[in-house]
Amino acid sequence: MSSRPNEPENALKEKDVLHSEVLDSPELMNTAFDGENREHEMGILEAVKSYPWACLWAFIFCFTIVMESFDMFLNGNFVALAAFQRRFGVFVGASSPSGYAIPTKWQSALFQSGQCGAFIGVFLAGPITNRIGYRWTTIVGLILMNATVFVSFFTPLLILVFLAPESPWWLIRHGRKEQALRSVTRLGRGRKSEDQDTFAMMERTVEIELAHGGAPSLLDLVKGTDLRRTIITCLIYASQNFAGNLIANQATFFFEQAGMTANFAFQLNMINSVLQFVANAGSWFLTAWFCRRTIFLWGAATNITLLFILGICASVPQNHQTNYAQACLGVIISFVFAGSLGPISYSIIAETSSIRLRALSTGVGRAAYYVAEIPMIYLASQMLNPTGWNLAGKCGYVWGSTAVVCWLMAFFFLPELKHRSYREIDILFARKVPARKFRSTVIDVKDNE
Incomplete structure (x- = not known):
């Protein structure tokens, strides 16, 4: 009996959520405040409990990048295999354990070819995502992959993505509120009042952003405060x-x-x-305990130290011990990267771009990654290959120096975004708050500007 009087009120609230403009409704603004305050109070475990399906679908969508990693690591193993070197390489004598090596130009071309194709793809992905949504963009991409890589036809992935809900942020931006609310419900625990609070909070953020610009375009990425956000996204991507x-x-x-x-x-x-996987799992706890900026700076500083030690190890007279030391340092450097710089970069990138421009910003940022990676692949091959400079572990001097540049840029330009809602991040960038003051600046829950 006690729940019956609330039913008309709940029905009215749902109708308002779906059909009213949140910025013009004091009641819905209070609902948005509740949704944002609840998110601020959540820890990692509470967030997982509140949005179990969101976590699951995010995990599934992450598998779409497996093929790129597969391509990179498979090629890396090929060029090191003696049979592959003898079949396609040139004779280099004692410079290689097999006596043969793949010429530098062909080795770098093998690594660069896929990245050149990806560079074109990321520019297409942003506008397509804005047009048809994240879900269908991924589905179309996987279907096209089937035409070129038949083994992909057999992937726990195309069917799963087809069943996934569309991003509620994208649906709200396109005025499809009912579908957006259903998507929020599917991603959470199905608690009606909490879902409506979250929906109102998201709609509030979208309306604030729309007030500062219309339909998103690539040109918007270099206008006003979005230029700063685009630069940060590109630098973080490239620094990897x-x-x-x-x-x-x-x-x-x-x-x-x-x-x-x-x-x-x-x-x-x-x-x-295996150790990289362990490090990546460990990053889940690091991101809960420490701030984004802290993890990035300390991860970069650790690898700078290890890279220069690697260079020193390769510069002294070589023996069995120094060889193993270089190999161990290579493993540790990869472990540190996989536990800090690698995963935290994606959190920073996702939080830096505005909701309105996220698809375009991520595409351009990823393009910056390939712009940096393609020449660096050639440089890496030139440094390691016996037909090139044959530096082995001395490459640590080069990568250590470039890592110093990344650390300096992050120290001066990377803001702290942890514990911030997208609305707060928009306001901080709009107010041109210096990077090192992001964490201490107070944004009132009622502020829209």
């Missing part, structure tokens, strides 16, 4: 190539050049991959 990541991508070949046998280099790379 300058702090030891390319050692991880060519780990087997690096271990071989450090003096390991081909078989042991391959086994060591398998161990390296």
Whole structure:
């Protein structure tokens, strides 16, 4: 009996959520306040409990990047295999354990070809996502992959993505409120009042952003305060190539050049991959305990130190011990990257761009990643290959120096975005708050500007 009087009120509230403009409704604004305050109070475990399906679908969508990693690591193993080197390489004598090596130009071309295609793809992905949504963009991409990589036809992935809900943010921006509310309900625990609070909070953020611009375009990325956000996104994406990541991508070949046998280099790379997985799982706890900026700066500083130690190890007279030391340092550098710089970069990128421009911003940022990676792949191949500079572990001096540049840029320009809602982030950028004051600046829950 006690629940019956509330039913008309709940029905009215749902109708208002779906058919009223949140910025013009004091009642809905209070609902949005409740939704945002509840998110601020959530810890990691509480967020997982509140949005279990959102976490599951995010996990599933992450598998779409497996093919890129597969391509990079498979090629890295190929160039280190003795049979592959003898079949396609040139004779280099004692410079290589097998006596043969893939010429530098062909080795770098092998690594660069896929990235050149990806560079074109990321510019297409942003506008397409804005037009048809995240879900259908992913589905179309997977279907097109089936035409070029038949094994993908058999992937726990195309069917799962087809069943996934569309991003409620995208649906709200396109005026499809009923579908957006259903999507919010599917992603959460199905608690009606909480879902409506979350919906109102999201609609409030979208309306605030729309008030500052109409339909998103690539040109908007370089206008006003969005220029600063685009630069940060591009720098964070590009920096992944300058702090030891390319050692991880060519780990087997690096271990071989450090003096390991081909078989042991391959086994060591398998161990390296497992440790990277462990480090990535460990990053879940790091992101709960520490801030984004802190993790990035300390991760970069740690790898800077290790990279210069690697260079020193490769500069002293070489023996069995120094070879193993270089290999171990390569594993540790990859481990640190996988536990700090690698995963935290994606959190920073997702939070930096505005909701309105996120698809375009992510596409352009990823393009910056490839712009940096393509020449760096050539440089990495040139440094490691016996037909190139044959530097082995001395490449640590180069990557250590580039990592210093990344650390300096992050120290001066990377803002702290943890514990901030998208509305607060929009306001902080609009007010041109300096990067190092983001964390201490107070934004009232009632502020829209």
